[in-house]
Amino acid sequence: MKIASGLKCHNCGAPLSLKAGEVIITCDYCGTDFNVASDKKFFLEHSIIPSRLDDMAVNEVVKSWMSTGALKPSNFYKASRIEDQSLVFLPFYVVHLNVTTTYSGMFTRTGGRDPRNGVLHKEYYWKVLGRRGSKFPTREYEIPLSGKEDFNLSRIPPNSKYLNAEFDEKDAEDIARGEAADNQKFMLSSQINEFDSIVNSFEVEDIEFVHAPIWKVDYNYNNAMYQMLICGSTGEVIRGDIPPPDHSVGGFFSDLRKALIGR
Ligand SMILES: [Zn+2]
Structure with missing residues (x-):
């Protein structure tokens, strides 16, 4: 939904169109960023990672992903129909921070009570997607930062979507601290299962803001819809839904045939 805001770009005077919830917006005309x-x-330094995949290349990625790998239906590619594929530039904050966790507690998993304490230090480049309530698998996605360039509107092809961030760098930093702290605790959980104390100190080195290209492919298989997410820079499949095994008679026999005679 669009909000008639009357806001104008401070740089070029063009009207800024923002949608509900958006906080960091980019002028469609000159590319200047504002915190609304x-x-x-x-x-903040703003970069963009251009997409190197066009529609044809995306099709090739889909074909190769569906045709290889375990646990996929044998007729996967042939029986699937792509209903929609679109390129979306998603806003990410990359928070470079050091976390030092001072901990003490007990290891009891082997039956005894073994006291443990120490300090765990780790450096993170923690990714935070600047959208609320998104199911995007951020942790599974390696942002190809080596492909980044200074932000430039000309890198956004027509027909692609560009999403503004729904919170600013301060919120992103808070989220990164919380998630990195959880990760520290998770790493310690193999040594300690009863914590007496756990204290984190954070040192934020730097935060960058980058728009990364994600191809979203919606496909139909056996009358159900599924989705794939593909990195537009590297062509890597970030996540793909694999339909459940086909238990129909035809499916059963075709799977059996493949297992028995390998074709
Ligand atoms: Zn402008």
């Missing part, structure tokens, strides 16, 4: 919440220019 504070009515200020956004000063």
Whole structure:
């Protein structure tokens, strides 16, 4: 939904169109970024990773992914129909931070009570997708930062979508701290299962803002819809739904045939 805001770009004077919930918005005309919440220019370094995959290349990725690998139906590619494929530029914050966790507790899993304590230090480049309530698998996605360039509107092809961030870098930093702290605790959980104390100290080195290209492919298989997410820069499949095994008679026999005679 669009909000008639009357907001104008401070740089070029063009009207800014923002949707509900968006906080960091980019002028469609000159590419200047604004923080709408504070009515200020956004000063974080902003990069974009261009997409190197066109529609044809995306089709090739889909074909090869469906035709190889375990646990996939034998007729997967042939029986699937792509209903929609679209390129979306998603906003990510990459928070470079050091976390030092001072901990003490007990290891009891082997039956005894074994006291443990120490310090766990780790450096993170923690990714935070700047959208609320998204199911995007951020942890599984390796942002191809080596392909990044200074932000430039010309890198966004027509017919692709560009999403603004719904929170600013301060919120992103809070999210990164919380998630990195959870990760520290998770790493310690192999040594300690009863914590007495766990104290984190954070040192944020830097935060960058990058728009990364994701191809979203919606496909139909056996009258059900599924989705694949593909990195537009590397062509890597970030996540793909695999339909459940086909228990129909035809499916059973074709799977059996493949297992028995290998074709
Ligand atoms: Zn502008």
